[in-house]
Amino acid sequence: MDSYPFQKTNWETYLGANNLFFFARSLLFLGLCIWLSFIPVSPGHTPFYRWGLLIIFLLQLFGLYLYASRLKPRSTQFYSFTSLFDLVFITLLILYTGGVTSNFYLLYYLSIPLAAYQLGFSPGLFLAFLASLFYIAAIMPHIRELFLGDLLIRISLLWVFAAGVGKLSSFLKTSEAKLMQVFDTLNQRTSELEKSQIQIETVYEASRSLGEIYKFEQVVDEILEITQKVLRYQHFSILLLDKDKEALLLKGKIESDQKFKYSDPPKIPLTGITGSVLKDNKGVRIYEVKDDPRYIPGLEGAHSEMAVPMISQGKIIGVLNAESKKVGAFSEQDQKIFSILASSAAMALENASLHQKMEELTVIDELTGIYNYRYFVGKLDNELKRARRYHQSLSLLMIDIDWFKRYNDTYGHLFGNLILRDLAKTIKVCIRDVDILVRYGGEEFVVILPQTDKEDARQIGERIRSKVEQTQFEDEKRRLKVKLTVSLGVATFPENGTDQEELIKNVDQALYLAKWKGKNLICTL
Structure with a gap:
């Protein structure tokens, strides 16, 4: 492969990397200076030619500097250009210093071998x-003054130097290439061993950190991070079995070195290579996917695939899958390391899932399936901090069922519980995804409305009131059917309060006002 003659834009670096080239140009420049200083002007030529040649040479040096430092040409292009320039320049130098009698032809013996060394045997010849x-051509006008034997010797030496140096260059470059190939092979083997050892140690170390993470999404992110940074797989996916064990859920993936996580994961059928891994309960490594009938095309240009099961407490919870556009990209050692990661990932995901369920039990109302008062206190505090920081509005809706005690006394508490559960579902339909519905206590509900002013909150409240009024609530056997209404209060930050206590107090007063005015109303302060 050709290399660049310049790696930095200063002459010091150039001198260190290209001594022969710079030495030749220095001799040429020195010869020009001597010629200007001591050699008389040839008959028929004016001193202008000398200064012109010197200026051309200096301009050429400056041009080479800019050409090499800015455009960074390949060495063959660079040395071909400079060698042709040298031929022309030396010829002009001979022409204007006496032709046959000029000794500047000796510069050919420096320039041509140097070019043969850099460019090779054939270009040198x-x-x-x-x-x-x-x-x-330069000595043609006075060629008869030169002994033919001298001319042949001068030209023959030029060819001998070019051929000898060119052959030597070819031999050295071939030997260097072979030696570098041996070094590359040794380095590659050493690097692979070191990489494998480092990967095993790093995966073991990372496995410990996985066990200390209790957030499910953070575990997924950490698995993706380990795969990307340690294993360096560019195409990877985390697939978990759904609750019914009828499909795989894509929880996260790496695609072309980009990480993706899914809160609403796509479903993947239990077929193909990943499906066979689940069925057989063992990992697979496919050398060429085109030769495997189980392969279902996914990654464009894929040639190899590796998949291992994630097993926690004796049961399979999913699959780790890696693909590559290279044939035979995964080794047996890769599969062992991948299995280590899969085992740790399975335990971490299972622990995070259990921890998440435990947390949900503490913040989810068991009857309605929505958040409870404990969650409401912390969430409202966070939303108020965000509203203050970004100078945004925040509204609260407090909702209370009208005459709820009458329904309980008339139809019983079981039917009352059904009303509460169905009312929560009805309210959810009327609010946005960013809004937070909470069972505040008893028959009271609260909705936190981020980035919502009083008028918008009132419109959302009216939508809830109207929807509830139009809804018919039934028992499970549809024997009891009732209509009910709700009263709503609205309070907005910062108009109706700048802290949590004040805001809750005012939304409660607004609700009380709606009750006092006749119920089935929405009121603001």
């Missing part, structure tokens, strides 16, 4: 041929 033609 071609440049020697051009140099021979240029030299003969």
Whole structure:
């Protein structure tokens, strides 16, 4: 592969990396200076030619500097250009310093071998041929003054130097390439061993940290992080069995080095390679997916795949799956490391899932399935902090069932509980995804409305009131059917309160006002 002659934009670095090249140009420049200082002007030429050649040479040096430092050409392009320039320049130098009598032809012996060394045997001979033609053209007017034997010796030496240095260069480059290939192989094997050892140690270490995470989404994120940063897989997915064990849920994936997590995970059928892993309860490593009848096309351009089951407490909870666009990308060692990660991931996901269920039990109202008062206190505090920070409105809706005690006394507490459960469902239909519905206590509900002013909150409240009024509430056997109404109060931050206590107090007063005015109303302060 060709390399760049310049790696930095200063002459010091260039001198260190290209000593021969710089030495040749230095000799050429020194020769020009000597010629200007000591050699008389040839008959028929004016001093202008000398200064012109010197200026051309200096401009060429500056041009080479800009060309190499900014465009960073390949070495073959760079040395081809400079070698052709040298041939022309040396020929002009010979022409204007006496032709046959000029000794500047010796610069050919420096320029051509250097070019042969950099460019190779064949280009070196071609440049020697051009140099021979240029030299003969430069001395042609006085060629008879030169002994033919001297001319042949000068040209022959040029060809010998070009051929010898070119062959030497080819041999050295071939030997270097072979040696580098051996070093590359050794380095690759060493690197693979070191990488494997580091991966095993890192995965074991990361497995410990997985066990200390109790948030399900954080566990998924950590698994993706380990796979991306440690295993360096560019195409990877975390698939978990759904509750009914009829499909796999895609909880997270890495695609072209980008991480994705899904709160509403897509469902994947229990077929293909991942399906067989679940069925057989063992990992698989596919060398070429096109040769495997189980493979279902997914990743475009995929050639190899590896999948291992995630097993926790003796039961399979999902699959870790990796794909690659390379044939045979995964080794036996990769599968062992992948299995270690899958085992740790399974335990961590199971623990996080159990922890999440325990947390939900403490903040979810068992009867209605919505959040309870304990959750409401913490959530309202967080939403108030956010509203203050970003100078946004925040509203509360407090909802109370009218004459609820009468329904309980008439139809019994079991039917009353059904009313509470169905009312929660009815309210959910009327609010936005960002709104938070809470059972405040008894027959009272509260809705937290982030980024909502008083007028918008009133419209949402009216939508709830109207929907409840139109809804018919029934028991499970549909023998009892009743209509009911609700009263609502609205309070808004910061108009009706700047802290939690004041805001709850005012929304309660607004609800009391709606009750006092005749019920089935929505009131604000």
